[in-house]
Amino acid sequence: MALMLVLALILLSVKFGAFFLTNSNAILTDALESIINFVTGGVALYSVYLAAKPKDKDHPYGHGKIEFISSGLEGSLITLAGLAIIVKSVYNLLYPQPIHAMDVGIFLTLVTGLVNYLAGRYLIKRGTQHHSLTIIANGKHLLSDAYSSLGLVIGLGCIYFTNILWLDSVVAIIFGSIITYTGYGIVRNSISGVMDEADHELMERIIVVLNQRRRENWIDLHNMRVIKYGSQLHIDCHLTLPWYFNLQEAHKEVEMLQDMISEEMGDVVELFVHLDPCLPPASCRLCTKSDCHVREHAFVGRVEWTLSNVSENEKHAL
Numbered sequence: 001m002a003l004m005l006v007l008a009l010i011l012l013s014v015k016f017g018a019f020f021l022t023n024s025n026a027i028l029t030d031a032l033e034s035i036i037n038f039v040t041g042g043v044a045l046y047s048v049y050l051a052a053k054p055k056d057k058d059h060p061y062g063h064g065k066i067e068f069i070s071s072g073l074e075g076s077l078i079t080l081a082g083l084a085i086i087v088k089s090v091y092n093l094l095y096p097q098p099i100h101a102m103d104v105g106i107f108l109t110l111v112t113g114l115v116n117y118l119a120g121r122y123l124i125k126r127g128t129q130h131h132s133l134t135i136i137a138n139g140k141h142l143l144s145d146a147y148s149s150l151g152l153v154i155g156l157g158c159i160y161f162t163n164i165l166w167l168d169s170v171v172a173i174i175f176g177s178i179i180t181y182t183g184y185g186i187v188r189n190s191i192s193g194v195m196d197e198a199d200h201e202l203m204e205r206i207i208v209v210l211n212q213r214r215r216e217n218w219i220d221l222h223n224m225r226v227i228k229y230g231s232q233l234h235i236d237c238h239l240t241l242p243w244y245f246n247l248q249e250a251h252k253e254v255e256m257l258q259d260m261i262s263e264e265m266g267d268v269v270e271l272f273v274h275l276d277p278c279l280p281p282a283s284c285r286l287c288t289k290s291d292c293h294v295r296e297h298a299f300v301g302r303v304e305w306t307l308s309n310v311s312e313n314e315k316h317a318l
Contacts, residue, residue: 075186113149
């Protein structure tokens with residue numbers, strides 16, 4: 001993140017240099033977004049540092065929630081920058097300004113766009129590895145900046161070859177709108193995180209693994225919830241085991257469940273399991289345990305775990 005901050009400052013200088021050379025509103029949109037890149041890069045760097053701090057007495061769940069605040073601030077600034085670009089472009093559409101040195105502007109925009117694309121892909125990869133919303137948000141922002149730069153190059157090329165000056169403002173309005181929408185999306189995701197909105201995609205990923213490696217002692221799994229704390233995942237669930245298991249046997253099953261989820265999600269999982277005893281004969285109908293000596297009903301069929309039945313706070317039944 002520190003490296004990205006330095007890179008943002010360099011690209012900011014290059015883009016404003018291109019704007020002063022050309023006086024192009026379209027290039028100004030790129031330059032203004034780079035200011036946001038630099039400011040949010042600084043905020044993101046601090047939030048990643050803070051989120052990485054270990055849990056303490058005052059923060060028993062860690063400091064990861066700061067990432068949602070950071071990404072929300074980034075999204076808000078991106079949205080404001082997009083709106084500012086639209087307002088200025090509408091003004092210049094009504095009162096056109098001369099444009100100069102378009103060939104130089106096109107070249108500099110293309111170079112900065114390529115650099116942003118490579119940096120964005122790198123940040124998304126690293127953010128996914130570390131489950132960091134802030135790093136992923138920064139990566140997506142840089143990618144959107146790169147795509148905007150590519151579109152600007154095409155638009156500037158049209159202006160260069162046709163010499164139609166009002167196209168400059170039109171292109172700027174289009175990409176200002178794209179930037180505004182990108183900012184809104186980042187704000188929406190950050191609010192979802194603060195409100196602990198269910199991440200169905202993440203839940204589905206965990207459930208697929210559990211179905212594939214399900215043990216016969218796990219009669220059912222329900223009331224599962226996943227809460228994000230930055231790069232940490234806090235998972236609650238209820239696991240139904242045979243009623244006659246002793247504490248040592250039950251603990252062994254919970255450890256297996258913990259290890260299974262951690263292998264898929266990495267070492268960022270904190271799992272809290274509430275154990276339920278099976279309830280014969282209802283539980284017997286869906287229990288696949290072959291060596292059960294107290295079975296009261298024949299096995300009828302296995303219940304496949306899905307997002308719907310795993311999320312509900314009730315035992316599964318046939």
